[in-house]
Amino acid sequence: MKRRNQLMLGISSFVVISSLIVHGLHRFTTFADGYQVIRGNVSAASPIALTLIAMLPVICLIAATVLYRMHPRSTTVPLLLTVTLTFSSMSIVAGGNGLVEYHFSIFMVLALIAYFRRVDLILISTVLFAIQHFAGFFFAPSFICGTTGYPFSILMIHAVFLILTSAALIIQITVQNQERHAAMTRETEAETLIINVSQQIETLVGHLKTNTIHLKQAAAHSVIVTNQIAAAIEPIVDSADGQHQSMQHGTHQLEQVNQAIATIQMQMASTAETTVNMTATARSGNEEMHLMEQRVEEMVKATDRLNQSVDAMTGRSDKIQTILASLEAIAAQTNLLALNAAIEAARAGEAGRGFAVVATEVGHLAVQSRSYASEVTDVLHALVEDTDQIKITTQAYADTLTENRQMTTRVGQTFADMTQMIEDVEQSIRSIQTARQGVGSQMLDIGERMDTTRVASLEVRRGIETTAAGLEKQAGVQYEFETMTESLSTMTVSLEQLVDELTQHTVR
Structure with missing residues (x-):
C-alpha cells in the first residue's frame, strides 16, 4: 500500500503540473489560436473561474501529500489522489478552452486510477466526470466545449464512451481482485503447510532424541542378552544332535514303507491287467450275442414273410378254385349249346x-375243358393240403425262433451284466491304484521332508555354532552401534537448527 501511494502521488503531481502547463499555454501564449478559430471555438471562459479550477487539483494534491506524510498506508490517500487526478483532467479540459483533444485526459485518468484496483474509486471519478459534462453543458459550456453551440448528441457520445471505459476497467479490476484473492489464499495455504511441516519436523526431532536415548539403553541391554544367549546355546546344540538321529531312523522306516507300497503296486497292476482282459472277453461275447440276436430277428422276419407268402398262396388257391368252378359251369353251358346246335343242324x-x-x-x-378243370381241381386240392402242412411247419419254426430270441436276449443281458460288473471291478482297481499313487506321493513327500528336516537340523546346528561365533564379534559391533548413536544425535541437532531457520523464514 505504501509503495502504491508513493508512486501514485508522483504521477498525480505530474498530471497536476501538466494541467498548469495547459493553462499557461492557452492564457499567456498564442498556442492553438488559429486552430480554435478554424473550429469556431470562440467563447472564452472567465479568467477567475479558470484560476479556481486550476488551483482545485493543486489543493487536493497538497492534502494527499500531507496525509501521506502522516499515514503512508492510509486508505484515504487513494481517494484524495483520485479526486486530484479527476480535477486535474477537468482543469486540463477547461484550461484548453474545451478542445476535444484534451478530453482524452479523462481516459488517462481512469487508467491511472485503475492502478489502485478499487472499483469505488473508478465509480467516484466516473460520477464526477458525468456531473462535470452535464452540469457544464447546461450552465457553463465554455468550460466543457469551448463554445455555446456544441451539440448535445456529441456530448452524449462522450458520456457513452466514458461509461464503457469505466465498465471495462471495473471488470478488469474485479477479475484481478478475484485472482489476487485466490493467489493470497494459495499463499496462506502454503504458509500454513510450511508451519505444519515445521511442527512435524520438530516432533520428529523430539522422537529422534527419545529414540536415540532408547537406542543407547538397548545397546547396553543387548550385551547382557548376548551373554544369556551364549549360555543357552549349548543345550540347543545337544537337542539338535538328538533330532538329527531321530530323523535318520524315521527316514529308514519310510524307505521300508515305500518298498511295501511298490510290491502292492505290482500286484494291483497284474490284477488290473487280468481285469482288462476279462472285460475285453466279456465285451466280445456281448457283441457276438448282439449279432446272434440280430440274426434270430432276421430269421423271425423271414418266417413272417414265409407265413405271409403261404397265406397269399392259400388265398390264390381259393381264387383258382372259384375260377375252375366258373370254367366247369362254362363247359356245361357250352356242351348244352353244342347239343342245341346239333339239334338245329339236324333239323x-x-x-x-x-x-x-x-x-x-x-x-x-x-x-x-371240363375234364381238364377236374384234373386241375384235384391238383389244386393237393397243393392246398401241402400249403397247410407248410403253414403248420412254419408256425412251429416261428415258435422255436421266438423261444430262441427270448433265450438269446436273456443270455445277452447276462453278458451285459457280467461286463458291467467287470467294469465296476476295473474302476475299483483304478481307484485303488490312484489312492495308492497318492499315498506313495505323500510318502515320498514325507521322506523328502524328513531329509529336508534332517539337513535343516544340521544347518541349525551349524547356524547355532555360527551364532555362537557371531556373539563374540557382537561386542565390537556394539561399539560401532554407540558411534552411530552419537552421529544420530549430531544429525538431530543439525535438524533442529534447520527447523529454526525454516520457522524464522516463515515468519519473515
Whole structure:
C-alpha cells in the first residue's frame, strides 16, 4: 500500500503540473489560436473561474501529500489522489478552452486510477466526470466545449464512451481482485503447510532424541542378552544332535514303507491287467450275442414273410378254385349249346351239316375243358393240403425262433451284466491304484521332508555354532552401534537448527 501511494502521488503531481502547463499555454501564449478559430471555438471562459479550477487539483494534491506524510498506508490517500487526478483532467479540459483533444485526459485518468484496483474509486471519478459534462453543458459550456453551440448528441457520445471505459476497467479490476484473492489464499495455504511441516519436523526431532536415548539403553541391554544367549546355546546344540538321529531312523522306516507300497503296486497292476482282459472277453461275447440276436430277428422276419407268402398262396388257391368252378359251369353251358346246335343242324338237313360238325367239335372241347378243370381241381386240392402242412411247419419254426430270441436276449443281458460288473471291478482297481499313487506321493513327500528336516537340523546346528561365533564379534559391533548413536544425535541437532531457520523464514 505504501509503495502504491508513493508512486501514485508522483504521477498525480505530474498530471497536476501538466494541467498548469495547459493553462499557461492557452492564457499567456498564442498556442492553438488559429486552430480554435478554424473550429469556431470562440467563447472564452472567465479568467477567475479558470484560476479556481486550476488551483482545485493543486489543493487536493497538497492534502494527499500531507496525509501521506502522516499515514503512508492510509486508505484515504487513494481517494484524495483520485479526486486530484479527476480535477486535474477537468482543469486540463477547461484550461484548453474545451478542445476535444484534451478530453482524452479523462481516459488517462481512469487508467491511472485503475492502478489502485478499487472499483469505488473508478465509480467516484466516473460520477464526477458525468456531473462535470452535464452540469457544464447546461450552465457553463465554455468550460466543457469551448463554445455555446456544441451539440448535445456529441456530448452524449462522450458520456457513452466514458461509461464503457469505466465498465471495462471495473471488470478488469474485479477479475484481478478475484485472482489476487485466490493467489493470497494459495499463499496462506502454503504458509500454513510450511508451519505444519515445521511442527512435524520438530516432533520428529523430539522422537529422534527419545529414540536415540532408547537406542543407547538397548545397546547396553543387548550385551547382557548376548551373554544369556551364549549360555543357552549349548543345550540347543545337544537337542539338535538328538533330532538329527531321530530323523535318520524315521527316514529308514519310510524307505521300508515305500518298498511295501511298490510290491502292492505290482500286484494291483497284474490284477488290473487280468481285469482288462476279462472285460475285453466279456465285451466280445456281448457283441457276438448282439449279432446272434440280430440274426434270430432276421430269421423271425423271414418266417413272417414265409407265413405271409403261404397265406397269399392259400388265398390264390381259393381264387383258382372259384375260377375252375366258373370254367366247369362254362363247359356245361357250352356242351348244352353244342347239343342245341346239333339239334338245329339236324333239323336243317343238308344245309346244316357243316354247322353240325362244328357243334360236335365244340361239344368235344367242352367235355375236354371240363375234364381238364377236374384234373386241375384235384391238383389244386393237393397243393392246398401241402400249403397247410407248410403253414403248420412254419408256425412251429416261428415258435422255436421266438423261444430262441427270448433265450438269446436273456443270455445277452447276462453278458451285459457280467461286463458291467467287470467294469465296476476295473474302476475299483483304478481307484485303488490312484489312492495308492497318492499315498506313495505323500510318502515320498514325507521322506523328502524328513531329509529336508534332517539337513535343516544340521544347518541349525551349524547356524547355532555360527551364532555362537557371531556373539563374540557382537561386542565390537556394539561399539560401532554407540558411534552411530552419537552421529544420530549430531544429525538431530543439525535438524533442529534447520527447523529454526525454516520457522524464522516463515515468519519473515
